Every structure is written in C-alpha cells, then in structure tokens.
Amino acid sequence: MSQVRHFLAKGGILLWVLLAIVLAVILGSIQVGGSSLMPTPVARIFITFTSIFGQFLSFCIPLIIVGLVTPAIADLGRGAGKWLTVTAAIAYASTLFAGFLTYFVCRASFPSLLGAHSLASAEELGGDELTSFFTIEMPQAFGVMTALILSFLIGIGLSMVPRGVIRKGFIEFRAIITALIEKVIIPLLPPYIFGIFLNMTMGGGVWSVISVLLRVVVVVLLLEVVILGTQFGIAGAFTKRNPVKALATMMPAYLTALGTSSSAATIPVTLRQVRKNGVSEAVSSFTVPLCATIHLAGSTSKIVAFSLAIIMTQGMDITAAQYAGFIFMLGVTMVAAPGVPGGAIMAATGILQSMLGFDDPAVALMIATYIGLDAFGTATNVTGDGAIAMIIDKLASGRIGDEGDPENARELAFDGMAYLEKVSDTPAQ
Numbered sequence: 001m002s003q004v005r006h007f008l009a010k011g012g013i014l015l016w017v018l019l020a021i022v023l024a025v026i027l028g029s030i031q032v033g034g035s036s037l038m039p040t041p042v043a044r045i046f047i048t049f050t051s052i053f054g055q056f057l058s059f060c061i062p063l064i065i066v067g068l069v070t071p072a073i074a075d076l077g078r079g080a081g082k083w084l085t086v087t088a089a090i091a092y093a094s095t096l097f098a099g100f101l102t103y104f105v106c107r108a109s110f111p112s113l114l115g116a117h118s119l120a121s122a123e124e125l126g127g128d129e130l131t132s133f134f135t136i137e138m139p140q141a142f143g144v145m146t147a148l149i150l151s152f153l154i155g156i157g158l159s160m161v162p163r164g165v166i167r168k169g170f171i172e173f174r175a176i177i178t179a180l181i182e183k184v185i186i187p188l189l190p191p192y193i194f195g196i197f198l199n200m201t202m203g204g205g206v207w208s209v210i211s212v213l214l215r216v217v218v219v220v221l222l223l224e225v226v227i228l229g230t231q232f233g234i235a236g237a238f239t240k241r242n243p244v245k246a247l248a249t250m251m252p253a254y255l256t257a258l259g260t261s262s263s264a265a266t267i268p269v270t271l272r273q274v275r276k277n278g279v280s281e282a283v284s285s286f287t288v289p290l291c292a293t294i295h296l297a298g299s300t301s302k303i304v305a306f307s308l309a310i311i312m313t314q315g316m317d318i319t320a321a322q323y324a325g326f327i328f329m330l331g332v333t334m335v336a337a338p339g340v341p342g343g344a345i346m347a348a349t350g351i352l353q354s355m356l357g358f359d360d361p362a363v364a365l366m367i368a369t370y371i372g373l374d375a376f377g378t379a380t381n382v383t384g385d386g387a388i389a390m391i392i393d394k395l396a397s398g399r400i401g402d403e404g405d406p407e408n409a410r411e412l413a414f415d416g417m418a419y420l421e422k423v424s425d426t427p428a429q
Contacts (some may be wrong), residue, residue: 014062017371020194025210028201043198050195052186054360059138060180061350062147067177068347069148069333071170072293073155082317083396087287090388091295093332098227098297099327102304105223113215124404144354148329181346189367197363213369216309220373224380225299228387231297235387239394246277250386257379263292267383274389285392291385296334297346298380299370303330306369307352310362320358326355344377 030037131327142150158167200209228247236243253270257263267288274284304327311318333347345367352358370377 016190017193017368019196020190021368024194024197025201028198036166036346038198038202044131044133046191046195047199048134048201050192050364051132051135051191054364055136055138057185057192057349057363058353058360059140060185061353062140062142062144062178063179064142064346065147065333065350066151066154067170067173069151070155070158071167071174072154072262074158074167074170083286083392084290086395087290087388087392088294090293090391094231094295094297094333094384094388095300095331096327097230098223098301098325099304099330101227101230102220102301103224103308103323103327106219106308109219110216110309113219114212114309114313137428144350147350148333148354157177185346189371195365196368209365212309213306216305216369219303221376223305224298224376227297227301228380229385230386231384235390239390241278241390246386246390247383249277250272250383253386254379254383257382258375263378263382263409265348266378267292270382270385274386277390278384279386279389279393283396284389287389287392290387291388292382294334295375295385295388296344296381297384298377300327300330300334300375301380302346302370302377303348303352303366306366307356307358310365311356311357314362316357322355327350329355356365 027038027343028043052212154170158170212415229243232243232247234248235241250270253266253273256269257266270292271284271288274288275281279287307326308323310316329351330348334344334353349363349366358366
C-alpha cells in the first residue's frame with residue numbers, strides 16, 4: 001500500500017487527472033442489471049461538487065489574472081536593460097509563431113481529421129443526464145477583461161516607479177494566489193474532472209470526446225517537432241552553426257523536462273546543454289532562467305490546438321481576427337505562468353472565457369487535456385530556450401555585463417530562477 005501511495009505521489013497531478021478520467025469512463029459505462037455501476041444518487045454528489053467547484057474557479061479567475069500578470073509585467077519592465085528587452089521580444093515572437101503556426105495548421109487539418117466527430121454542444125458537455133442537488137452562485141468581484149486591463153495598467157505603472165509598498169503588496173498577493181492554485185485548485189482538479197467526464201459518460205457522449213482529443217494530441221505532438229525544428233533552424237542560420245547538432249545537444253534537457261514536467265527543475269540541465277552549444281557562461285546564465293519565465297511556445301501551441309478543436313466541433317462563431325487577438329493576448333499572459341503548477345492553463349482560462357466565450361465544461365476539457373500533455377509542452381519550452389540563447393549570444397558578442405543595464409537584467413533573471421527553484425518540486429507550466 002505504501003508503494004502505491006508513493007507511486008501516486010510521484011506521478012503528480014498528471015497521473016491523478018488520468019486516473020480520474022479512466023475511472024469516470026469505467027464507472028459510467030459499465031452496466032449492472034440494466035443500470036450503471038455508478039448509482040445515480042452517488043453520481044449526483046460528484047456533479048454537485050463539480051458545479052460548486054466550477055463556480056469557485058470562475059470566481060477565482062479574475063483574482064488569478066491580477067495576482068500573476070501584474071507583478072510579472074512589473075518585473076519585466078523594471079529597469080529593462082537592452083538585453084532583457086531583446087530577449088523578451090524574441091521569446092514573445094517565438095511564442096506568437098508557435099500560436100499562429102498551430103492556428104493555420106489546425107484550421108487546415110481539423111475539418112477532415114475530426115470529420116463527423118463532435119465534442120457536443122456546450123450544454124451536452126455539462127450534461128443534461130444528471131443534475132446537481134444544489135448550486136451556489138459565486139459572482140466574480142470584477143470581470144475578466146477588467147482584470148486584464150487592470151493588470152496591465154498597474155503592472156506598467158509599477159515598472160515605471162521606484163520599488164515601494166504597492167509593489168511589495170502585489171508580490172505578496174502573487175504568493176497568496178500561488179498558494180491558492182497549488183494548495184486548493186490543483187488538488188481539487190481531479191475530482192472536478194472526474195465529475196465532468198462521469199456526466200459525459202452517463203450521458204453517452206464521452207467516446208466522441210475522447211476520439212476527438214486523441215486526434216488533436218497527434219497534431220500537437222507533430223507541431224512540437226516542427227516548432228523546435230524551426231527555432232533551431234533560424235538560430236543555426238543566424239549563428240552559422242549546425243541546427244541539427246545544436247538541437248541534438250539539447251535533447252538531455254528535453255528528456256529531463258519530460259520526466260519532471262517542470263521548467264524550474266530542468267534549469268541546471270538546460271544551462272549545461274546550452275553551454276555545450278557554445279553559448280557563453282554570461283549569456284546562458286542570463287537567458288536560460290529568464291526564458292524559463294517568459295518563453296512558452298510549446299504551451300501556447302497546446303492551448304491553441306485544443307481550443308480550436310472545441311470551437312470547430314461545437315460550431316462556435318469565432319472569426320480569424322478574434323482568434324488572432326486571442327493569440328496576441330495569450331502570448332502576454334503566458335509570461336505569468338511559470339513557477340505555478342498548471343499556471344499556463346490557469347492564466348489562459350480568463351481569456352478563453354472572455355475572448356472566445358468558453359463556458360465551464362469547455363474550460364474543464366481544456367484543463368484536462370492541457371495537463372495530459374504538460375510534459376511535452378514543458379519539454380518544447382525549455383528546449384527552445386536553447387535556440388534563443390544561441391541568438392542572444394551572437395547578438396551580444398560578449399557585451400552582456402559590459403553595457404546597457406546588465407545588473408538589473410541579471411538580477412531579474414536570477415530572481416526568477418530563485419523563485420522557480422523554490423517551486424521546482426511541482427509542475428511549473
């Protein structure tokens with residue numbers, strides 16, 4: 001029994017989510033004496049929990065956005081030295097590339113790939129087969145878009161003034177939000193997802209959902225390869241180094257990230273492999289911790305692919321211009337994600353609802369599928385950091401530490417690394 005507990009603890013949130021989905025499908029599908037193995041009254045208990053937790057999650061989203069995005073923007077803008085600005089711009093461009101590449105590939109391939117399969121309507125995702133015993137309304141303190149605008153205004157403002165009590169207050173608020181995600185939301189996600197999939201299973205629509213998601217997984221994994229190939233192709237052409245050899249050198253970092261699902265825990269390996277690619281110690285020490293904080297190309301690709309699958313199979317009316325705006329905003333909100341387990345999808349939840357109109361069941365599917373592929377997204381993120389480090393090393397030509405505002409930039413990078421290392425025992429993206 002102790003070995004089982006150790007295995008479940010070591011598996012982390014990914015294993016618990018997968019177990020929740022499998023158990024929901026099994027218990028909701030098996031028939032005994034003409035009725036489901038899961039008694040309806042018991043199932044309704046889980047549906048009631050799902051309903052209440054969904055309301056709680058919706059209430060927390062604006063607070064999560066303010067708590068994570070505001071200090072992230074304030075830190076990036078604080079005394080932004082030349083190379084900090086350049087690195088952030090390249091990381092953002094890489095994230096946008098991953099998002100738009102995924103968008104165009106999925107737009108072209110999903111109609112034929114998904115075919116007649118459907119994730120059902122929003123109502124069916126929530127399930128009409130079972131209803132909760134009761135609901136508790138939890139109105140948001142303020143809207144999601146209000147939270148985004150407020151975060152940008154305050155974050156930019158804090159980056160322009162000396163450090164003070166307000167900035168310290170937002171840093172402490174970030175610690176509160178981080179604890180909320182780590183200690184409350186993430187541990188309760190498995191029973192929440194269990195309730196969602198149990199409802200779909202007993203309503204008869206789960207196999208269609210799983211069929212769609214498996215097809216999307218294949219596309220996402222192929223896109224991760226293309227993204228990394230493009231990143232290192234550009235880096236190799238710019239630095240006149242062999243991109244295939246450079247990418248192969250980064251494979252230990254990729255494999256480590258697959259095992260840890262944490263960009264923080266992978267930083268030492270990433271640093272070692274980046275230096276093996278010929279990047280100077282000063283540049284690697286600066287770019288690797290910083291990019292672990294702001295470069296999430298793989299995570300962005302996953303979110304775009306699965307959100308498009310939901311949009312297209314539900315027949316949602318989202319224009320290309322609307323989705324382009326979503327990708328631009330997603331790239332910015334990803335800056336706030338690392339250092340928090342499940343942080344990327346939690347930070348993206350707000351704009352999924354406000355910009356794309358996702359409801360609670362659709363968000364639950366996004367969370368489940370994102371966590372299911374968390375390790376691959378993290379591996380793509382940290383491996384791509386190596387390509388950015390090569391580009392910065394060529395641009396800097398040994399000047400990092402000699403010009404601009406290097407002290408502030410390096411201070412920010414190592415502050416970020418210290419924060420990431422503090423939470424390195426939990427999935428960071």
